[in-house]
Amino acid sequence: MSELNQITENLLRMVSDFDGAFSGAYNIRQDGECAGRKSSANIRLENKTDGPGLVIQVLPGTKGETVYIPACVTHSNVDDLVYNDFFIGEGADVVVVAGCGVHSDGEEEARHNGIHRFFVGRGAHVVYREKHLGTGSGKGARRIDPVTDITLAEDATLEMDTVQLGGVDTTARKTTATLAARAKLIVRERLLTEESQQAESDFTVTLTGEDSGVDLISRSVAKGHSRQVFRSNLRGLARCTGHSECDAILADEGSVLALPGLEACSLDAALIHEAAIGKIAGEQLLKLRTLGLTEQEAEEKIVAGFLK
Amino acid sequence: MLTLKGIAWGLPGGEEIIKDVSFTASTGKLVVVTGPNGGGKTSLAKLIAGLETPSAGQILLDGEDITPLDVTARAKRGVGYAFQQPVRFKGLTVRDLLELAAGRPMDEAALCTVLGKVGLCANEYIDRELNASLSGGEIKRIEIASVLARKTKLAIFDEPEAGIDLWSFARLVETFEELRSSAEGTLMIISHQERILAIADEIVVIADGRVRAAGPREEILPTLLGDERAARCPLGKGSAVV
Numbered sequence: 184m185s186e187l188n189q190i191t192e193n194l195l196r197m198v199s200d201f202d203g204a205f206s207g208a209y210n211i212r213q214d215g216e217c218a219g220r221k222s223s224a225n226i227r228l229e230n231k232t233d234g235p236g237l238v239i240q241v242l243p244g245t246k247g248e249t250v251y252i253p254a255c256v257t258h259s260n261v262d263d264l265v266y267n268d269f270f271i272g273e274g275a276d277v278v279v280v281a282g283c284g285v286h287s288d289g290e291e292e293a294r295h296n297g298i299h300r301f302f303v304g305r306g307a308h309v310v311y312r313e314k315h316l317g318t319g320s321g322k323g324a325r326r327i328d329p330v331t332d333i334t335l336a337e338d339a340t341l342e343m344d345t346v347q348l349g350g351v352d353t354t355a356r357k358t359t360a361t362l363a364a365r366a367k368l369i370v371r372e373r374l375l376t377e378e379s380q381q382a383e384s385d386f387t388v389t390l391t392g393e394d395s396g397v398d399l400i401s402r403s404v405a406k407g408h409s410r411q412v413f414r415s416n417l418r419g420l421a422r423c424t425g426h427s428e429c430d431a432i433l434a435d436e437g438s439v440l441a442l443p444g445l446e447a448c449s450l451d452a453a454l455i456h457e458a459a460i461g462k463i464a465g466e467q468l469l470k471l472r473t474l475g476l477t478e479q480e481a482e483e484k485i486v487a488g489f490l491k
Numbered sequence: 492m493l494t495l496k497g498i499a500w501g502l503p504g505g506e507e508i509i510k511d512v513s514f515t516a517s518t519g520k521l522v523v524v525t526g527p528n529g530g531g532k533t534s535l536a537k538l539i540a541g542l543e544t545p546s547a548g549q550i551l552l553d554g555e556d557i558t559p560l561d562v563t564a565r566a567k568r569g570v571g572y573a574f575q576q577p578v579r580f581k582g583l584t585v586r587d588l589l590e591l592a593a594g595r596p597m598d599e600a601a602l603c604t605v606l607g608k609v610g611l612c613a614n615e616y617i618d619r620e621l622n623a624s625l626s627g628g629e630i631k632r633i634e635i636a637s638v639l640a641r642k643t644k645l646a647i648f649d650e651p652e653a654g655i656d657l658w659s660f661a662r663l664v665e666t667f668e669e670l671r672s673s674a675e676g677t678l679m680i681i682s683h684q685e686r687i688l689a690i691a692d693e694i695v696v697i698a699d700g701r702v703r704a705a706g707p708r709e710e711i712l713p714t715l716l717g718d719e720r721a722a723r724c725p726l727g728k729g730s731a732v733v
């Protein structure tokens with residue numbers, strides 16, 4: 184790992200657990216190129232042969248390891264597209280960290296488009312963390328368009344923790360998942376948009392296996408003149424449980440459109456959706472003010488807690 | 492010491508709800524404000540805490556006129572207020588709330604001490620979100636704990652018994668007694684409960700927005716109980732205490 188520029192190092196510290204080095208397997212992508220890679224005995228990282236990106240193989244039974252796949256765009260006029268395929272062996276229990284930072288000080292757009300496919304083997308457990316961030320003072324748009332496609336085998340579990348807390352002008356986030364019997368998908372999404380930023384988040388989860396289940400919670404804050412669109416479609420094709428929840432706080436002139444969808448094709452599919460959009464409740468502000476916080480401090484605490 | 496002088500308040504364009512209320516609550520005393528539903532007790536508590544602004548009168552805390560101060564400034568002066576209907580927060584945890592209340596980070600022992608006073612075990616609660624996963628009784632007790640965690644000159648508890656089970660309520664009464672015996676400030680409890688009235692140093696009866704009676708418990712309570720018994724009687728004359 185010798186070719187990291189300072190912007191990449193800064194972005195890595197903010198979007199992943201980077202402290203000057205990664206422990207375990209990793210691949211760092213910088214402006215569309217590999218800037219460092221290491222495999223471990225149980226996690227192999229290799230170039231794809233049919234396009235840009237990686238094949239990440241986690242051997243069956245691998246326990247307690249973390250693999251880092253961060254990507255950074257450090258200047259404008261970069262349009263980075265990458266396909267990463269994760270094959271998680273049966274019974275493995277691993278953490279995947281895939282943060283993305285986009286920096287622009289120029290006039291042109293800076294964009295990263297990461298397409299991640301997960302094939303999670305029987306009984307495996309994956310924690311997937313992705314944190315997205317935009318930095319820089321350029322007028323060029325900072326854009327991140329992640330696509331995540333998840334296939335869970337029987338008894339597999341994937342916990343997805345996805346965060347975008349600022350600086351990204353436009354994002355279109357698309358997540359699809361197919362769950363076999365007794366597979367579980369847990370998604371926690373947190374989104375903050377400000378100024379004139381735009382964010383779309385689109386989830387389609389198909390529950391094909393008996394007793395499969397999904398729990399999807401999206402929390403977002405739309406400030407300034409920003410606009411967000413949240414779509415979720417839970418499809419129950421068997422006896423299964425599905426819960427999606429979209430909570431959004433509006434501030435200033437922000438707007439949020441929530442379009443939840445439930446599609447039950449089995450009598451035993453139990454699907455629920457909850458959505459709530461609104462400004463911070465006056466009583467919440469008052470409660471914190473009775474503890475000595477100013478109105479602004481109270482708002483900041485409420486938003487920080489909401490997106491924690 | 493809290494002094495109210497001629498406090499009045501009403502809804503915009505509506506009738507006056509609090510009418511010329513005056514009384515004094517001394518430092519180190521437990522004052523219970525009681526009276527019939529809709530009589531103005533909670534409105535009065537909100538006026539003292541700064542959640543509403545009186546249209547007339549003065550509120551003095553230890554001699555300082557706090558009437559023009561907003562809710563934040565009053566909190567910083569040492570006014571604490573436990574809401575009758577606690578507020579829920581998605582994302583904030585019990586620990587977050589208590590640390591905000593205390594104004595400092597709290598270790599588990601300190602959190603355990605505060606939550607123990609309302610009959611909750613810290614280990615089970617400190618990382619819980621203040622959301623709908625907590626029952627009405629649990630969130631109520633945490634609300635009370637948020638005031639106990641603060642150093643206050645005046646702590647106001649609005650119907651602390653509401654939604655709390657019998658066993659937790661008994662513990663709560665003990666806590667209020669302990670607070671009274673160690674208090675450097677004033678405790679004010681809005682309540683109808685006889686067990687709360689029974690530990691009061693002073694009782695203020697509010698009905699129809701006015702102070703109907705105020706004085707030492709020994710003087711006021713027999714009158715109140717006598718009136719309640721009369722109210723239960725089919726031939727009773729109602730709940731007004733004059």
